[in-house]
Amino acid sequence: MYPAVPDPVERLIEAFSRLPGIGPKTASRLTFYLLRAPEAEGLELAEALQAMRRDTRLCSTCFNITSAGADPCALCADPQREAQLLCVVEEPLDVLAIERTGQYRGRYHVLHGVLSPMEGVGPEDLKLTELLKRVESEGVEEVILATNPTLEGEATAMYIKRQLEGQPLRLTRLARGLPSGGDLEYADANTLAQALAGRSEM
Amino acid sequence: MQLAHLSLANFRNFTRLESDFPAGATLLVGANAQGKTSLLEAIHYLAGAASPHASSDRQLINFLALNESRPFARIAGEVRRRDRLHRVEIRLILENQTAEGEGRVKKEVLINGLKRRVRELGSTFNAVLFLPQDLRVIEGSPGERRRLLDAALAQADPTYAEAASSYAKVLAQRNALLRQLQDRGGAPDTLFFWDEQLADLGSTLIHARALALHELEQLAAPIHHALTRGAEQLRLAYQPAYNPLQDPNGQMGLPLQEAVDWTSLRRETLRSGILAALERTRQHEIARGATLIGPHRDDLRFLANSLDLRQYGSRGQARTALLAFKLAQAEWLRARSGEWPVLLLDEVLAELDAERRDDLLARVLQAQQVVLTAADLNMFSRTFREQASVWRIHGGTVEPMDG
Ligand SMILES: Nc1ncnc2c1ncn2[C@@H]1O[C@H](COP(=O)(O)OP(=O)(O)O)[C@@H](O)[C@H]1O
Ligand SMILES: [Mg+2]
Ligand SMILES: [Zn+2]
Numbered sequence: 207m208y209p210a211v212p213d214p215v216e217r218l219i220e221a222f223s224r225l226p227g228i229g230p231k232t233a234s235r236l237t238f239y240l241l242r243a244p245e246a247e248g249l250e251l252a253e254a255l256q257a258m259r260r261d262t263r264l265c266s267t268c269f270n271i272t273s274a275g276a277d278p279c280a281l282c283a284d285p286q287r288e289a290q291l292l293c294v295v296e297e298p299l300d301v302l303a304i305e306r307t308g309q310y311r312g313r314y315h316v317l318h319g320v321l322s323p324m325e326g327v328g329p330e331d332l333k334l335t336e337l338l339k340r341v342e343s344e345g346v347e348e349v350i351l352a353t354n355p356t357l358e359g360e361a362t363a364m365y366i367k368r369q370l371e372g373q374p375l376r377l378t379r380l381a382r383g384l385p386s387g388g389d390l391e392y393a394d395a396n397t398l399a400q401a402l403a404g405r406s407e408m
Numbered sequence: 409m410q411l412a413h414l415s416l417a418n419f420r421n422f423t424r425l426e427s428d429f430p431a432g433a434t435l436l437v438g439a440n441a442q443g444k445t446s447l448l449e450a451i452h453y454l455a456g457a458a459s460p461h462a463s464s465d466r467q468l469i470n471f472l473a474l475n476e477s478r479p480f481a482r483i484a485g486e487v488r489r490r491d492r493l494h495r496v497e498i499r500l501i502l503e504n505q506t507a508e509g510e511g512r513v514k515k516e517v518l519i520n521g522l523k524r525r526v527r528e529l530g531s532t533f534n535a536v537l538f539l540p541q542d543l544r545v546i547e548g549s550p551g552e553r554r555r556l557l558d559a560a561l562a563q564a565d566p567t568y569a570e571a572a573s574s575y576a577k578v579l580a581q582r583n584a585l586l587r588q589l590q591d592r593g594g595a596p597d598t599l600f601f602w603d604e605q606l607a608d609l610g611s612t613l614i615h616a617r618a619l620a621l622h623e624l625e626q627l628a629a630p631i632h633h634a635l636t637r638g639a640e641q642l643r644l645a646y647q648p649a650y651n652p653l654q655d656p657n658g659q660m661g662l663p664l665q666e667a668v669d670w671t672s673l674r675r676e677t678l679r680s681g682i683l684a685a686l687e688r689t690r691q692h693e694i695a696r697g698a699t700l701i702g703p704h705r706d707d708l709r710f711l712a713n714s715l716d717l718r719q720y721g722s723r724g725q726a727r728t729a730l731l732a733f734k735l736a737q738a739e740w741l742r743a744r745s746g747e748w749p750v751l752l753l754d755e756v757l758a759e760l761d762a763e764r765r766d767d768l769l770a771r772v773l774q775a776q777q778v779v780l781t782a783a784d785l786n787m788f789s790r791t792f793r794e795q796a797s798v799w800r801i802h803g804g805t806v807e808p809m810d811g
Contacts, residue, residue: 229504321598323585329598357577357605364601394525395566 215241267340269316269333271298281313288312290347294337294366296320296354304352312350315340320358321365329365338369348376355382409534409747410777411451412493413486418470418479420446421804430797433773435788436781437809438801444781445539447801448752451779452537454485454496455749456563457515457526460542460555465500465513474502487533489747494532495520527562527569534563534741534749538734538756546717546726550647550707557708560737561620564744568616575609575703578602582699590697596690603686606702611678613703614648618670620740621646621708628736632712634767635728635760640712642732646670649705650685724759731756731768738775751778757787765789785809 211219215237222233240248265272265279272279281287281301291312295301301314317332341349351366353359367377383401384393393401416425421443436444449461453468462468469481484497499516517524519532544552562569582602589596625644632642648670685701686693693700710717710729717726741749751772757765757780769792772778782788785798800809 231504321601323581323588323598323602326588328588357574357581361581361601361605364604365598368597368600394528395531396570399567 264316268314269318269336270301270314286311289344291350292340292344292346292348293350293352295352296359296362300352312348317353317362320353320356320362322358322361332362334366334369337366341370341373341375346375348378351377351379355380409487409489409750411454411485411533411535411750412488414451415482415484416450417482418473419450419468419481419483420470422446422450423470423472423804425804425806427806429777429779431777433792433796434777434779435785435793435796435798436779436801436806437783437785437798438781439783442801443804444801445754446804447806448537448539448754448779448781450483451485451750452535452752453483453498454487454529455533455535456529456559457498457517458559460537460559461539465515466502466511469500469502469513478502485533489532496529496533498529527566527573530563530569531566534745534747535752536734536738536741536749537752537754538731539754540727540756540758543723543726543730546710546721546730550705553708554703554706556733557617557621560624560740561616563749564620564741565616568613571609571612571616575606575613578605578609579699579702579704582606583697586693586699587697589694596694599690603683606699607679607682607686610682610702611675614650614670614678614706615673615675617703617706617708618646618648618673622671623743624733624736624740627739628732631735631771632729632732634771635732635764636712637764640725640728641714642729643709643711643714644733645709645711647707647709648703649707650682650701650703727759735771748774748776751775753778753780755781755783757782762789 218237218240219230219233222228222236223230225233228236240251261274262271263274263277264270265277265282267278267282270279270281276283288311292315293304293310293312294315294317295304296317296319298316301316304310304314315333315337317334317337319327319332321327321329321332340346349366349370351363353362363379370377381404382397383404384390384397390398410431411429413428414425415427416422419425425447436447438444445461449459449468453459459465459468469479473479473481479502481500482497483500484495487494487496495518497518499518501514501516502511503514504511515526517526517529519528545556546553558568558572562572582599582605585599585602588594589599621644625642628644629642632640682701689700710721710726710733712721712725712729715721717729721729735751738749738751741747753772756768760768765787766789769788772780773795780788780796781801785793788796798809799806
């Protein structure tokens with residue numbers, strides 16, 4: 207029997223379907239789109255992918271993504287950022303989210319994941335030893351644990367807390383509560399319960 | 409509360425249904441395989457998006473609709489609750505269907521037009537469904553009885569549903585970790601967090617279950633007494649797998665007869681008890697690669713005159729006990745929310761003698777709305793028929809019947 211599509215096409219479909227959020231249908235659609243698109247469009251995509259791999263690194267200090275020529279990254283190298291304040295996040299995208307607030311003047315540490323035994327992710331798979339080293343050597347006074355409020359995020363925060371026990375540090379966790387602009391009536395019971403438990407003096 | 413209107417699309421054998429429902433009693437009469445059970449199942453589905461009857465949500469989508477490009481089913485209701493109308497809608501959409509008929513059912517819940525989580529359904533609509541064939545609950549594994557109790561609690565209390573689903577996640581993570589420690593060894597210090605969570609959520613579940621079961625027993629016993637004409641005394645005994653009252657080196661579990669007042673236990677006592685027990689069984693759990701302590705192993709027993717119905721009950725006895733439980737659940741929900749849930753009783757009269765039928769019918773008429781099914785209208789006394797709306801159900805369509 208002949209294969210339904212030539213090998214290179216099959217290969218690209220498979221490569222697309224390995225991406226998160228892309229199923230086999232979308233993968234085929236993207237592949238056939240590129241097959242018909244002007245040659246330059248496909249080449250531009252290929253070139254962009256290669257450049258992204260070639261020209262980016264993880265910052266050896268905070269493990270956020272940085273360009274190949276800049277290690278430590280711009281954020282770590284910025285003398286205006288407070289070295290005493292360290293915010294620990296799961297992913298590079300979280301750094302982006304916090305930076306967008308324009309409210310944070312400290313530095314970051316990216317773990318690249320959370321503890322999840324089911325997915326085989328243990329402490330040794332995260333940038334944890336590196337975190338402990340930084341805390342000891344950089345004069346950090348406050349560590350903000352900004353992992354997600356999921357079970358795995360909480361597990362990771364708790365693990366870090368235990369590892370940092372006994373250090374002369376302030377350990378904080380992001381507050382949980384109601385989204386702003388939201389209506390009390392429409393908040394789900396759990397969010398409301400947490401907001402109530404975490405209410406503050408006014 | 410009252411289900412004022414039901415609208416179905418592609419639910420089981422109902423390709424389309426639009427029907428108002430009156431308050432009070434409605435009798436659905438029809439021959440076998442016309443859709444009586446399915447209609448009750450649809451109404452009940454609005455209260456928690458779960459079917460005690462189907463093993464997967466896929467079964468609920470109409471067979472013929474499965475041939476369409478994007479198969480779906482829609483169950484929507486208008487609920488009158490304290491004179492306010494609420495719209496509840498559930499959509500089941502079959503995604504990525506393969507030639508082998510596999511695929512995932514996506515569930516969407518809308519309350520008053522807004523997307524909501526499944527566990528929030530119980531705050532808008534409550535229903536209690538009795539299916540006579542569903543005796544697995546009494547005769548089957550402990551898991552069936554846990555589901556019965558959990559479903560009752562989840563409808564009454566969204567925070568219980570939340571805790572139960574978190575507990576399941578914690579358990580899966582903790583078991584994975586225990587298997588890794590079993591395979592590769594290593595320091596068990598990463599268990600710390602999962603132990604805390606297991607104890608925290610576990611004690612919440614045990615505490616809520618013990619209390620609910622105690623309240624349900626108080627309500628079910630007199631109902632059962634009446635249903636058996638005083639011949640039997642029903643007890644609902646909570647059997648937690650982990651006994652927080654045991655002495656540290658004592659045995660697990662308790663003899664059935666020993667009366668333990670679980671409701672007097674404080675959650676904090678349970679929590680620290682679970683933590684201490686996890687500590688003691690650490691090596692054993694690692695060797696087994698599984699969590700051995702916690703409410704995921706609980707059981708509850710239905711006892712009639714001190715006999716465990718799981719082992720010694722006849723089918724008739726099991727059926728009566730289940731019916732008493734369901735009627736008690738309705739009263740219990742009413743006591744908690746101030747409103748009767750909608751009662752859904754499938755072929756409930758079949759095995760009762762005339763006197764008990766009258767008893768039962770008088771009892772269910774207390775509820776604001778009850779839907780009963782029967783193959784034969786003559787099961788119901790003339791007086792009852794006169795108080796009820798009688799509908800004929802035929803091949804997935806429903807119409808009023810005269811007389
Ligand atoms: N997903 C489905 N699509 C179409 N028909 C179904 C589906 N599931 C069940 N049925 C059929 O619907 C009919 C009604 O079943 P049921 O509600 O149990 O009837 P009754 O309670 O009146 O005896 C049966 O013939 C059954 O095979
Ligand atoms: Mg039936
Ligand atoms: Zn950096």
